[in-house]
Amino acid sequence: MAAFTGAAGEIDVDATNNRVVVQDGTTAGGWPAARLSEIAGGFLNKFRNGTMDIWQRGTSGLTATTSGAYTADGWIVLPTGASVTAAQAGGRLLTKASLQVTGASSVTGLIVKQRIESLMAAALCSQTVTVQAQVFNNTGSGITPKLTVNRPSSQDNYASITADVNAVSLQACATSAWTLVSYTFQANAASYNGLEIAFDFGNNFGSSGKSVQIAECDIRVTNGLATGLNANPPAPELRPVAIESALCVRYFLQITNPKFLGIAGSSSNASRLGLTLEIPMRAAPSLTLNGSLPVFFGASGATGTSSLTSIVTNYSTTQALEFDGGVSPGSMTPGFPVMVYQSGSGSVSASAEL
16 A cells, blocks of 8 residues: 555555555545544543653653652652652654653662543553654663553552553664554553552663663553554544643642642641632542642731741542641631632642552
8 A cells, every 4th residue: 555556546455454545546545534542622531741841840850769759740660679750851843841850879670650530541441552652762772662561450549550561572663763662562450549650670680870761651442553663653632731631630730829728727736727619620639738838817906917837638529628737836716718829839739549
């Protein structure tokens, strides 16, 4: 088909790639029509933040220990041997950004992975699925990443997992170059429990001068394609940042400009604060105070300022939060209004990550 030039207006069937091809009389290979699975805009890509545009935790200097850590929204970095650092770097062609992970002394392995929520992974059950990413290898020598696809035994609970694809080798990645890595597999019928897609970049990251970047990530149904290494996957669906940002907030929200309104608690050094979430989260989130936040409060006959230095969750739901905040120094009057506002690097994070 690639070498064939048909008459103008002739329609042929590419039986290898399962698509219709329209000929124009002059172009070898003709003009292949897109399959439905290749048409962007319909949330075909089940990765979130496949563009690496969303970085609520910060865009540089993020440390991932051997326990693993979320970096760019949705993406977990898991080294072995020692900690690594993650940062936002430049993209390849279709995206502005990428996730860059830099090694360090004693690092013996590096995995970048994402867990896909059961409600989204259900669309992949028993389907032929293709995963792809662009990888920039800056380790000084060639690497061959490996792909593992894990499935939890119960819905969104990764305490017990089964490997449906186990450490298969992807395309070899030459040093100092971008490489498309892609693999097509048959998803298990129980993929509705969720999926964990892991890219294992190997053990060539034992110094701070070695790094890898990943961008343009896509995973979708591609029925009709042969399983195994895929040199010609569909063009990735890379959604606009506004859409992707809303999706990411379903799992994690970094509240850097809180302006919480509430009333003073039962003592001079505690306040009860609440927040309604604009986008419902996946589950009731856990709350963490990062640093401290300034507090403006009313008192009997006066006003004052202080700092929020601790929080204890009173209740949290997918749509609303309420917590008791410890204030230091404390000189509030119970029943008077309180406002907590952002200043500097302080924030409150709400996490419903998988």
